[in-house]
Amino acid sequence: MELLVISSAPLIHKEEKWFMYGPYQKEMKIWASHVDQIRFCCPIWKEDRKLLIDEITFPIEPTIELKEFDIQSLYKLPKAIWLSILNFFIILKAMKNADHIHLRCPGNIGLLAALAQICYPKKKKTVKYAGNWDPKSKQPWSYRLQKKIVGNTFLTRNMQVLVYGEWPDQTMNIKPFFTATYSEQEKLPVIVRDYSSEMQFLFIGTLSKGKQPLWTIQFVEGLYEKGFKVRLDMFGEGTEREQLTHYIKEKGLETIITLHGNQPKAVVKEKLQVSHFLILPSKSEGWPKVVAEAMFWGCIPVVTPISCVSWMLGGGERGVLVSDSPEKEVEKFTKMFSESGFKNMSKAGENWSRTYTLEYFETEISDLLKA
Numbered sequence: 001m002e003l004l005v006i007s008s009a010p011l012i013h014k015e016e017k018w019f020m021y022g023p024y025q026k027e028m029k030i031w032a033s034h035v036d037q038i039r040f041c042c043p044i045w046k047e048d049r050k051l052l053i054d055e056i057t058f059p060i061e062p063t064i065e066l067k068e069f070d071i072q073s074l075y076k077l078p079k080a081i082w083l084s085i086l087n088f089f090i091i092l093k094a095m096k097n098a099d100h101i102h103l104r105c106p107g108n109i110g111l112l113a114a115l116a117q118i119c120y121p122k123k124k125k126t127v128k129y130a131g132n133w134d135p136k137s138k139q140p141w142s143y144r145l146q147k148k149i150v151g152n153t154f155l156t157r158n159m160q161v162l163v164y165g166e167w168p169d170q171t172m173n174i175k176p177f178f179t180a181t182y183s184e185q186e187k188l189p190v191i192v193r194d195y196s197s198e199m200q201f202l203f204i205g206t207l208s209k210g211k212q213p214l215w216t217i218q219f220v221e222g223l224y225e226k227g228f229k230v231r232l233d234m235f236g237e238g239t240e241r242e243q244l245t246h247y248i249k250e251k252g253l254e255t256i257i258t259l260h261g262n263q264p265k266a267v268v269k270e271k272l273q274v275s276h277f278l279i280l281p282s283k284s285e286g287w288p289k290v291v292a293e294a295m296f297w298g299c300i301p302v303v304t305p306i307s308c309v310s311w312m313l314g315g316g317e318r319g320v321l322v323s324d325s326p327e328k329e330v331e332k333f334t335k336m337f338s339e340s341g342f343k344n345m346s347k348a349g350e351n352w353s354r355t356y357t358l359e360y361f362e363t364e365i366s367d368l369l370k371a
Contacts, residue, residue, distance in 0.1 A: 004098035165308025207238030295349030
């Protein structure tokens with residue numbers, strides 16, 4: 001079987017070797033292990049452009065190159081239209097020779113592929129929709145269009161659509177899915193936290209406005225002012241770092257808050273294993289892997305109810321859902337504070353997350369390809 005993967009995610013060709021985004025490489029290696037051949041139809045870069053990449057560790061067929069484009073201004077519109085037409089026919093031709101077509105959405109190329117696959121109703125297809133599938137969420141028109149096309153069982157035949165979370169009133173081809181990080185062998189005993197001593201909070205993500213790292217700092221600051229013993233470790237880099245550093249110094253929070261920047265996965269994993277809470281007040285997510293990773297180690301997520309997060313947290317059974325200002329959420333947190341309650345929440349999150357292992361993930365992919 002030849003698997004054709006169509007995606008906006010680039011392959012990077014440099015020093016006679018092929019690379020791709022690290023987590024993407026890890027997932028595609030699993031897909032590749034269940035087919036005879038795998039071919040990518042995507043953009044090709046000559047440099048990494050600061051993307052965190054890994055060398056591709058599985059055999060790939062020659063890549064079918066697509067041209068990147070965007071429609072962010074009228075000035076770019078003519079070129080974008082031309083490249084869209086060119087890419088559409090390249091995708092059509094690539095699909096003709098594939099046994100199984102796998103689309104990665106959302107994105108400009110994902111939209112073109114969603115349209116092109118209509119011409120091949122008899123071919124087996126899967127789509128991994130890595131964005132927010134929530135029907136009520138505000139999204140770009142192109143994202144909404146992609147969702148309508150792949151979710152329409154008249155236009156789209158023989159396709160399973162993998163989405164994050166469970167949503168009401170979906171068509172029969174919509175399948176709740178997930179992403180895994182840890183294997184069965186990594187199910188080490190979880191440390192039972194003591195919530196009556198110093199509570200350790202974590203922030204793991206890009207220091208950008210969308211991830212709201214300042215909200216995180218102000219939340220921990222609020223708990224500190226109420227007399228809680230707290231500590232916050234922040235991992236990640238981004239455009240907000242300078243502002244955050246200034247705020248921490250201005251408020252005299254250096255003794256309880258540390259910006260670590262980007263750190264190796266092993267360092268972050270060690271912190272997840274001992275910290276009490278992970279804070280992620282993000283404005284946009286697909287499947288927030290760090291939330292599932294935190295629960296795997298009994299670290300309680302404090303997160304906004306976006307995308308599939310509320311489903312992941314069991315509506316609040318496995319974590320703390322926040323949607324208001326830091327000050328108001330501090331008040332709510334203070335009222336709900338209970339050592340036994342947090343221990344139960346930690347255990348519930350651990351039990352849920354440890355279902356979604358790499359082995360289970362591989363079994364699900366294998367079943368998709370056999371269907």
